[in-house]
Amino acid sequence: xxxxxxVPRVTVELPASLxxxxxxxxxxxxxxxxxxxxxxxxxxxxAALASHLFDDAGRIRSHVHVFVRGRxxxxxxxxxxxxxxxxxxxxxxxxx
Numbered sequence: 604x605x606x607x608x609x610v611p612r613v614t615v616e617l618p619a620s621l622x623x624x625x626x627x628x629x630x631x632x633x634x635x636x637x638x639x640x641x642x643x644x645x646x647x648x649x650a651a652l653a654s655h656l657f658d659d660a661g662r663i664r665s666h667v668h669v670f671v672r673g674r675x676x677x678x679x680x681x682x683x684x685x686x687x688x689x690x691x692x693x694x695x696x697x698x699x
Contacts, residue, residue, distance in 0.1 A: 610634040611686040615645045620694055624652040638669055638679040641690050666695040
């Protein structure tokens with residue numbers, strides 16, 4: 604991946620349930636301007652992970668909740684990132 608000076612370097616934090624699909628990684632550093640781009644870049648590196656993050660239309664799956672700076676992200680495509688941000692993924696837990 605080509606590094607660009609104008610794009611923030613961020614880290615995507617993967618929960619334990621997704622790590623097997625990313626070679627066991629807990630964290631994935633990427634360069635991305637938006638939350639959606641960050642997750643897309645991680646999915647490009649780890650194809651097995653991409654299907655767990657995105658639906659067939661390329662949207663982030665509804666059961667994957669995304670947090671940046673302690674706040675839930677409702678619009679990943681419109682949510683911009685800053686240098687050093689951590690993008691946290693929290694999958695929904697089924698059951699009762």
